[in-house]
Amino acid sequence: MGKRKGSGRATITDVAEHAGVGAITVSRMMRDPSKVSEKLRIRIEKSIKELQYIPDPKARALASGRADVIGVLIPSLSNIIFADTLRAIHDSTQNTPYQVLIGNTRYDAQEENHLLSLFLAQNPAALIVVGIDQSDNSINLLKEAxxxxxxxxxxxxxxIDMSVGLSHIAASETMVEHLLNQGFCKIGYLxxxxxxxxxRRLEAYRTKLNSLEIFEPKRxxxxxxxxxxxIGRKLMRQLIDCAPDTDAVICANDDIALGALFECLAQGISVPEQMGIIGFNDLEMMQAAYPSLTSIRTDRYKIGTLAVDKILxxxxxxxxxxxxIDTGFELIQRDSTSRR
Amino acid sequence: MGKRKGSGRATITDVAEHAGVGAITVSRMMRDPSKVSEKLRIRIEKSIKELQYIPDPKARALASGRADVIGVLIPSLSNIIFADTLRAIHDSTQNTPYQVLIGNTRYDAQEENHLLSLFLAQNPAALIVVGIDQSDNSINLLKEAxxxxxxxxxxxxxxIDMSVGLSHIAASETMVEHLLNQGFCKIGYLxxxxxxxxxRRLEAYRTKLNSLEIFEPKRxxxxxxxxxxxIGRKLMRQLIDCAPDTDAVICANDDIALGALFECLAQGISVPEQMGIIGFNDLEMMQAAYPSLTSIRTDRYKIGTLAVDKILxxxxxxxxxxxxIDTGFELIQRDSTSRR
DNA sequence: TGACAATATGGTAGCGCTACCATATTGTCA
DNA sequence: TGACAATATGGTAGCGCTACCATATTGTCA
Structure with a gap:
């Protein structure tokens, strides 16, 4: 009798014995059934079912030198933006052998680097990282992997290798242009x-307004x-205090835009007549708001799907x-900026 | 030379040779430094640093029969409610050897069962599951694990083993009582x-209103x-159409409550004068809304923290x-239900 | 029909750790 | 100082797979 207690569950050896074949044949059959004759295939499948065999991914990974794991490093777990993409990644890996491993970098380059080392120690099959601002150290790790x-x-x-996303500079320019086209000219930023x-978006707004000589720091x-x-409400309140003649605001995201709207409602400032508001991401609530809120739609689900597609x-x-892949963006015009 | 190519990274054997000790001593030192003399400890630490050694968790798991993994099965990845708890779980495992593995059950008992089998094949150290409505099959797997x-x-x-959460029946009753106390009596549910x-919350609302003989299905x-x-807007519209004399609504969650508020704003229905609104979860936006929205605060972060505490x-x-552990709930009264 | 290629199957060793046991070293007490 | 316990360290085998190579079986063609 072995001196080491196993997991108690059926192993590949159990299945092999039960089916009267070699362990390696069971292994082959699990990974590519076409490499095994029909006769054995049926026998092995039967044994797998009877013994309720589930392969052990860590043993597999150790033996093959590659884990069926896709590592994903995101900056925040409680941001719905990343959650949408995570969902896509989970959905796209659903019928593959790949498992998704999530790391939370907390917007910290050092933490990202640390998690990267930990993840790489597991020989993941692929990695997904957010943005293009990794530290040199992280970039090296990723390239060497x-x-x-x-x-x-x-x-x-x-x-570094592949990328799926959009140009935030272009998106920001589109927001500014839209507001100008709608007749807003004293455009603030929250x-x-x-x-x-x-x-990058804030910088593009500054550059754009500067080039038109209408940039004012107070906004x-x-x-x-x-x-x-x-925070959106507070920022809006502050803006109204410091620059009351502002006629529109670009918000860094939809939460802030919604807050800005509520502050306008609270102060009796009519939107869009006295104040235009535009958000970023186009969360579902933007359409439902009253007045409905203009935003830039980014297809976060598609980004996740495409990232996994590329990897597979x-x-x-x-x-x-x-x-x-440039997934682009779309300005969804709604009441909050519709002046004409 | 070995015929099998390794990962290329340093292994425990490399560290052991470099430090001039046995591999098992390095292993010991990594898991419990107090079990190794200071002399060797220092030598091994130096070697680890020089070779940039990072232990391979899958080899460790295979050898010890237990992975340093806490599996978490949640019904949805794009629901901020679960994201808050996931964040807590990640935060709490931050300085432990444990890694968090997330499974998305999509509110499907069969998928939950399937993921459970897959997770258990990895010998996780512990599991966190949502709710108390697992299938018999899942319950068996969990107990046998x-x-x-x-x-x-x-x-x-x-x-099944331990639980951390709240009584949704009690929460629902508290919502009804609050509305009644505020003078609302034709209370709908969205x-x-x-x-x-x-x-369970809906059922508790029905039971409560029935016991007071004020339940009306049309609401x-x-x-x-x-x-x-x-959807919150649509439901509110429907309610106003079918039961225009309704004077307050309990919403299944905050998204729906926010939608209900916007619909009232759009229809010129004053909140809370003509319509009381109460949500569930107390998302951050409830406080910022105008009028601010009453909700039941559930401490989702704390639930995650306590779950990991119990496990550790x-x-x-x-x-x-x-x-x-009953983490309780708190009714946060705001403008949307404050009549007196 | 024989020579050779293609296909199907299996044995062995090894992936990088740790459980288990053995042994060497140090400390403690009468 | 000797007997024994406590402490520190190491060797070996094994966790459950798969890479690599070997061999048996079948098919194909002149």
């Missing part, structure tokens, strides 16, 4: 704690606190021609 | 696709679609006296 890597949400000039993508209201609807393609050996 | 199991969000009469906890508006702010206690060998 020699596995498919997808950067999501933003596309930039020099992807933003809470900035992530790199928000920073930019920032805080270091995390985004929230309440590569893992299946298909070289991708397209290393960078 | 012989590991700490925590059911979260709801507490019931017969926990709900989208029901999960078991929502069902209950339901749909099979998923909860959303837009048990994994450390401390038997818990308290197998069931």
């Amino acid at each position: 020699n596995i498919p890597v997808v950067q999501i949400y933003e596309i930039g000039p020099d992807p 933003a809470a704690r900035l992530d790199p993508r928000m920073e 930019v209201v920032l805080t270091n606190k995390a985004s929230s609807v309440n 393609q590569r893992l299946n050996g298909d070289e991708t021609d397209q290393k960078q | 012989n590991i700490p199991v925590v059911q979260i969000y709801e507490i019931g009469p017969d926990p 709900a989208a696709r029901l999960d078991p906890r929502m069902e 209950v508006v339901l749909t099979n679609k998923a909860s959303s702010v837009n 206690q048990r994994l450390n060998g401390d038997e818990t006296d308290q197998k069931q």
Whole structure:
């Protein structure tokens, strides 16, 4: 008798003995049934069912040197934006052998680097990271890992491997242009704690307004606190106090936009007549708000789906021609900015 | 030379050789430094640093028969409610060796059962599941697994092992009583696709109103679609059409409550004068809304924290006296129901 | 029909750890 | 100082798979 107690569950050896075949044949049959004759296939399948055999992924990973794991590093677990993409990633891996492992970087490059080391120690099949602002250290780890890597949400000039996202600069410019087209000209900006993508949008707004010589620093209201609807209200209140002639606000995201709307409602400021409001992400609530809120729609579910698609393609050996996918964005115009 | 290529990274054997000790001593030192003399400890630590050694969790798990993994099965990835708890679980496991593995059951008992089998094949250290309505099959798997199991969000009469949550029946009764106390008496109910906890709350509302002989079926508006702010608007519209004399609504969650508020704003129905609105969960936006929205605060972060605490206690060998924790709830009264 | 290729199956060793046991070293007490 | 316990360290085998190679079986063609 062995001196080491196993898990108690059936192993591949049990199945092999039960079916009267070699263990390796069972292994083959599980990974690619076409490599085993029909006769044995049926016998093995029967044994698997009878013994309720479920392969042990960690033994598999140890033996093959590759875990059927896709690591995902996201900056926040309680941000619905990332949750939408996570859902897509889970959905897309649903009928594959791949398991999703989530790491929360808390918007911290060092934490990202640390998690990356931990994840790589598990030989993941692929990795998904958010944004294009990884530390040099992380970039090296990712490149040396020699596995498919997808950067999501933003596309930039020099992807580590593949990327799926959009240009936040272009999106920001579109927001400004839309407001100008609607006749707004004293355009403010509300933003809470900035992530790199928000920073890029804010910067693009500044650049754009500067180029038109209509940029006024007093209309930019920032805080270091995390985004929230309440913060949106506070920022709006502050803006109205400091620059009461402001006629529209670009909000760093939809939560802030909703807060801005509530503050206008509370102060009796009519939207869009006295104040235009535009958000970013187009959360579902933007359409339901009254007045409904204009926003930039970003297809976060699609980003996750495409990221996994790219990864699976590569893992299946298909070289991708397209290393960078621009998922674009769409300005959804609603009441909150419709003046004409 | 070995015929099998390793990962390329340093292994425990490399560290052992480098430090001039046995591999098992390195293993010991990593898991419990106090079991190794200071002399060797320092030497091994130096070697670990120089070789940048990171232990391979899957090899560790295979050898020890137990993975440092806490499995979490949640019904939805894009529901902020679960995200809050997930964040707590991640935060609480941050400085432990445990990794969090998330499964998305999509509110489907069969999928839950399937994921459970897959998770158990990995010998997780513990499991967290949502609610108390697991299938018999799942309950058996969980009991046979012989590991700490925590059911979260709801507490019931017969926990599988441990549970951390609240009584949704009591919460619902509190909502009804609050509305009655505020002078509302024609109380409606708006709900989208029901999960078991929502069902329990709806049922408690029915029972309560029936016992007071003021229950009227026409005031209950339901749909099979998923909860959303837009659905909240639609349900409210429907309620106003079918039962225009309704003077307050209990909403299955905050999204629906926010939608109900917007519909009232759109129709010029004053809140709370003509219509009281109460939500459930107390999302951050409830406070920021105008008028602000009454809701039941549930401490979702704390639920996650306590669940992990209980698990870590048990994994450390401390038997818990308290197998069931009632995290309670708090009715946060705001403008939307404040009549007096 | 024989030579060879293609296909199907299996044995062995090894992935990187730790459980289990053995042994060497140190400390404690009469 | 000797006997024994406590402490520190190490060797070996095994966790449950699969890579790699070997061999048996079948098919194909001149």
